[in-house]
């Protein structure tokens with residue numbers, strides 16, 4: 001079988017990582033096209049990957065061999081780009097959050113079903129080894145029935161400027177914590193039925209962000225159809241490091257996932273002061289293996305293997321939770337998720 005030809009759309013932070021991972025770690029695939037409306041970025045990422053740069057997806061379809069696309073553009077572009085790619089018969093890996101609204105997610109899923117093509121959403125934690133191991137233990141019944149789940153994500157840097165505007169991104173609950181919302185659904189095996197969110201803006205002014213609705217700190221309490229309860233929190237920017245941890249409490253025990261500490265390296269210089277150990281510094285470092293496994297899994301599914309990654313339903317559910325949580329803090333009330341199934 002010939003290699004799968006992949007086109008990246010959006011050669012920014014996440015896109016450049018995916019393109020490099022395909023090039024380095026996925027022998028069954030090759031990068032043939034890099035699309036970015038910033039020509040310099042497209043050319044920069046294409047150089048070294050033996051791929052051609054393009055300004056639009058239409059130009060790439062006309063000028064390169066393509067079987068599948070990786071969409072890593074800002075959230076507000078996901079729906080149109082995914083539908084365009086699927087209608088052209090291409091398989092789609094789309095970065096999280098899937099889109100801005102449940103209706104946009106439906107458009108994408110309907111286009112995938114009509115075309116008979118793979119649509120996978122970039123919830124990388126589903127491929128990160130310690131998350132996979134924890135899920136297997138929960139599924140095995142090691143901690144009994146899940147009664148409570150807590151998931152936190154704190155990122156060190158400000159997201160790109162477009163993500164500061166909740167109209168374009170749905171804010172930090174989407175950009176950062178949608179990973180948590182997907183994780184808590186996965187770990188509980190149940191749907192969120194009610195949320196209550198509090199958010200705050202502690203560092204926006206200091207960072208020159210004046211756009212209305214910006215927040216950098218959030219806590220969301222969750223109720224699940226199974227009667228489990230949960231908490232998700234986020235801080236971004238959190239200068240102390242990249243921090244992603246989960247606790248799952250069951251009727252018979254506890255599973256924890258993740259650690260603030262990075263590499264097991266300890267420096268001791270002065271015994272009266274103690275030692276220092278590195279913390280996780282960035283998301284590409286924290287989830288480095290997850291990113292490789294998820295893009296490998298996508299290529300496998302495109303090549304006829306089982307599609308076992310997060311799909312359009314998973315993507316839509318996370319978007320629904322984000323939208324409900326934003327409504328919750330805006331209206332200072334708990335919000336029910338209509339139609340959430342057990």
Ligand SMILES: NC(=O)c1ccc[n+]([C@@H]2O[C@H](COP(=O)([O-])OP(=O)(O)OC[C@H]3O[C@@H](n4cnc5c(N)ncnc54)[C@H](O)[C@@H]3O)[C@@H](O)[C@H]2O)c1
Pocket residue numbers: 009010011012013014015035036037038041055056072073074075077095096097122123124160175283
């Ligand atoms: N899975 C993860 O851990 C993770 C991490 C970071 C970002 N992301 C997601 O990846 C997506 C991109 O985020 P980012 O931080 O890489 O953004 P970014 O701003 O760094 O990069 C986006 C790129 O898309 C390009 N672009 C914008 N509109 C375009 C269009 N219509 N056509 C072609 N190119 C276009 C921009 O020029 C830019 O180069 C978002 O959905 C974000 O949530 C996921």
